[in-house]
Structure formats: C-alpha cells, structure tokens
Amino acid sequence: MLRRYATARVVQGRLNKGEDLIEGLQGVMKEHNITAGVVTGIGAVSSARIACLNQQTKQYEEKVFQEALEVVSLRGNVSLKDGSVFAHLHVALSRADFSVVGGHLLSGNPVYAFEFEILCLEGEPFTRYFDEETGLFLWKD
C-alpha cells in the first residue's frame, strides 16, 4: 500500500508550557486543516505517559513516568480516524541519568517546552480502520 504526495507546506511552531503534547499537536493540525503529514519534534515534558503494544493480548500497556524528561525525538504521522484528524506519534525520552525510554505517545504528557515541524502532504489522506489480525487501527486504501 503506497501513496504519492506532493509536499504542500511545513508548519513549524512551539507548544506552550503546561499544554498536553498530543492534544496540542492535534490542535495545530485541526487549526491548519492538516489531514496527511509527517510530524517531528524535540523538547521536554514534566512527566510522561506512553504505551507499548502487547502483541499477545493486542492491548496497549501503559506506563507513567513521574519525572522531567527530555523529548529526544518525537516522530509520527497524520491521517484520519472516524472522520477526525488523528496523530500517531512515538517518542524517545531521556531521563536525568541519560538513559532513554520510549513508546507510543498517549495523552497525559504535560509540555515543559516543545518545538515541532509538521510536513503537510497534499492529496487524499489515509483513513484508519480496525484490523482484526493486529488489533490496531491501520491505514487502508
């Protein structure tokens, strides 16, 4: 499954301290009518809530880190799910001892500082549908 896009524009910006990371980014996407795109960013969060998919149970297992963390790398994409803009984002986070944890980004990550770029793609966006085999909402043609 493959689609070709023309890059329409890049939106670059900063989220405010205290904003939720994923909700802040999805707010920018809605405000700028971005339905297909690539997301990158770096910064810091006051605490973190991420998840890892258990492939046996097909359930996400969540973990909360009650500590200040650097967002070494946030990467993800934008598509549609249930008719709304949906950001699928993963993060690598570094701790005070410089070790790194990471996973699938959930809501519940208060921004300390965050800078991002969204590469907006022009064309028909992918839409997510529930996939029985994986238990995930995957892109479908």
Ligand code: ZN
């Ligand atoms: Zn994920």
